[in-house]
Amino acid sequence: MASGNNAGDNNKDSDFTSSDQGDKNTTQSLLKENPKEDTVSVEVLEENKNLTMEVLNLKAQLVSLKKIIPTMVDNEGNDFTYRKNFVDKIFFDIFDQYSLLWYIAMQMELNQIKGQKTELELLWQCQQEKHNEEKSKLECEKEEWQKKAAKNDELTSEVRQLRQQLVEKDNENKKKFELMLARQRNEAMKAELAKFQHIKEIAELKAEHNREIFEEKLAKARQINEVLMNERDRTCRTVIKLLKWTISKILPEFFINFHCIDLVIDDLTVGSNYRQTVQRNGSNH
Structure with a gap:
């Protein structure tokens, strides 16, 4: 029985070693199939490592339990534990395959999410570039409008100054025009006065001449x-x-x-x- 137990323990250790080796091979094959995994997602590798450690702990606990539990023999005297270990090996192989499939599915989903993330990043980059272009355009327009506003303020100030100058010039021209009209009226009045003076002088000369003629005629008439x-x-x-x-x-x-x-x-x-x-x-x- 002792030899049987030792054989069973050896079988259990060999099964555990082979299972551990199978897990390592599975991990290596997974890394070979996904060479960019360690660079793609550190979190997934960390989670896989934790799961592997948990599986190893569970297997160690199972080996300890197998050492405590006596070897079971079937009706034919064969070790039932080996058969059970074989079944367990099959179960763990299936579990490893399922884990691999789950990992592949998660990796595919992760790749899909990464693709969506890349698309979203590209879209965000395009939107950001578009936003930057619009922002630059708006800033250019803002600068142009600010320049136009400043130019408008300068032109408004110049227009006000010119308007003030025009008002002052207009007032000065009005005064000059009124002075010119006054001078013209004065000149016209002087001309009229000179004309009337000339007419008066002519009339006086005519009256004097007529008076002289009348006096001459009167003198002659008196003499006659x-x-x-x-x-x-x-x-x-x-x-x-x-x-x-x-x-x-x-x-x-x-x-x-x-x-x-x-x-x-x-x-x-x-x-x-x-x-x-x-x-x-x-x-x-």
């Missing part, structure tokens, strides 16, 4: 009138004297008072003298 009046007076005196002589010769017998006739003659003489005096005074004036 004086001559005529003197002639009339002489004629009257002559006629009166002739009448007195005739009456004295024809009617000497009648008493006639000649005093009235003398008065008439005296009046004629006085009137003639008065006219001469007035004419001389008018000529002096």
Whole structure:
């Protein structure tokens, strides 16, 4: 029985060693199939390592339990433990294959997620580039608008200055224009005044000339009138004297008072003298 137990223990150790070796081979084959796994996902390798350690611990515990449990013999006297170990080996092989399939599935899912991540990163990169382009474009537009705003402010300031200058120039031009109009009106008034002065001088000259002509004509008329009046007076005196002589010769017998006739003659003489005096005074004036 002791030899049987030793044989069973040896078989168990060999099974455990072969199982451990199979796990290592499985891990190596998995690494060969996925050469980029150690660089692709450190977390998966760490998880696989932890699972391997747990499996080894469980196998060690199983070996310890097998050493404690006595060897079971079937009806034919064969060691039932070896058969059980064989079944366990098959079970662990299936479990390793399932683990491998699970790992491959997880790796495929991880690769798919990584592909999606890559696509999302590319999409994010494209969106980021687009966003950066739009941002750069907006910043350029912002700078252009700021430049335009600054230019607009400068132009507004220049327009205000020009408007102020135009207002001042317009006021100055208005004053100059009003002064020019005042000068023109003054010149026009001076011209009108000179014209009226000239007309006045001409009128005065004409009036003086007409007065001189009138005075000449009046003097001539007075002279003629004086001559005529003197002639009339002489004629009257002559006629009166002739009448007195005739009456004295024809009617000497009648008493006639000649005093009235003398008065008439005296009046004629006085009137003639008065006219001469007035004419001389008018000529002096």
